[in-house]
Amino acid sequence: MCRRRPASFHAVLAVGLALATLCGCQRGREVEAPASAPAAPADPVAVAATPELKDVIETTPAYIIGISYPQEAVRYPPLARALQDYAAAVQDQLMQALGELKGRRPAVPYDLSLNFSLVAETPRVVAVAATGSSYLGGAHGVPLEQRFVWLPQMQQMLAAEQLIPNAADWVPVSDYVRAQLKTRVQRDLDDDHLDPDVYAEQLQMRGGMIDEGTAPKPAHFARFEPVMNADGSIRALRFVFPPYQVAPYVEGTQTVDVPARVLLPLVAPAYRPLFRAG
Incomplete structure (x- = not known):
């Protein structure tokens, strides 16, 4: 991450x-x-x-x-x-x-x-x-x-829509990714020691970008790569968000690792054997 x-x-x-x-x-x-x-x-x-x-x-x-x-x-x-x-x-x-x-x-x-x-x-x-x-x-x-x-x-x-075919099942993925990104933004803004008004404005703006760019739709999570266990199973998926999707251009590409324990209940049965949680 x-x-x-x-x-x-x-x-x-x-x-x-x-x-x-x-x-x-x-x-x-x-x-x-x-x-x-x-x-x-x-x-x-x-x-x-x-x-x-x-x-x-x-x-x-x-x-x-x-x-x-x-x-x-x-x-x-x-x-x-x-x-x-x-x-x-x-x-x-x-x-x-x-x-x-x-x-x-x-x-x-x-x-x-x-x-x-x-x-x-x-x-x-x-x-x-x-x-x-x-x-x-x-x-x-x-x-x-x-x-x-x-x-x-x-x-x-x-593809993302094959991995999690039920549209409603993208909500937990979206919630997890949003929480990680917003925590990261808040930490970065805290480190910048901004004036309270600027801090609040930046927090609202960045939070809005995250909410929009991580709406629970497969298209928003189309870029992902596996994070592997030593035994060849997948322990997490790293979702990749290019500049402007969830953050300003200057912040570069953002990634969030979603662990298998979050994904396994949502993944289509055909692909569950690829994952191992814990």
């Missing part, structure tokens, strides 16, 4: 949840990972057709692109294709933004920095985090945050 300050690359870059519309200085739209992969096991033809995961480095006077992949993901062709699809989508955004300039060179080169990292790999759960930034002009860029959870034995990508 950490708080990370945004990194800068020319400017701090990114595509976060609904951020493109909230940040008027940005042209791009949010890029979502595919919600799920084909349920049927991958056949040899499909595996053979999976392109290699090749890192990308391109530098021109108009743009810079850097993309890196974990080579372990090649072992899971549908997951590898999902990573490639996401990278292709954010690259397309950059190229479309350049096309809108009609041959003019941007004052500051546009750039895309995207790193895929393996965060879990067991026989039952493989997870990849995508983090980075995309600068397409303006005061700053937009954070890129996405998560991919592949279940090899089930041959499917795990």
Whole structure:
């Protein structure tokens, strides 16, 4: 449950949840990972057709692109294709933004920095985090945050609406996350020693952002990665909230770990064996 300050690359870059519309200085739209992969096991033809995961480095006077992949993901062709699809989508955004300039060179080169990292790999759960930034002009860029959870034995990508299919069951998750985030905000404001009026204003504003960004809907919890026990079971899910979803841009990406003891009563029966509480 950490708080990370945004990194800068020319400017701090990114595509976060609904951020493109909230940040008027940005042209791009949010890029979502595919919600799920084909349920049927991958056949040899499909595996053979999976392109290699090749890192990308391109530098021109108009743009810079850097993309890196974990080579372990090649072992899971549908997951590898999902990573490639996401990278292709954010690259397309950059190229479309350049096309809108009609041959003019941007004052500051546009750039895309995207790193895929393996965060879990067991026989039952493989997870990849995508983090980075995309600068397409303006005061700053937009954070890129996405998560991919592949279940090899089930041959499917795990999405939030599959994990907890009952809409009402997102309420306990929302309540838990809100409590953690609001406690964090109050602690930070206490450390800042603000005037009482400013303190109250900030507390109300930040609390409102948290309430809105964690409303009990699967879309608000679409980005998550497993926190694993030593035996390969999941002890918690780390939900990831890009800038502007639950906190101002300067606060960076926020994460909250929701323990298995909270999740297990809510999770669909098919996925409960993946978890172990305590």
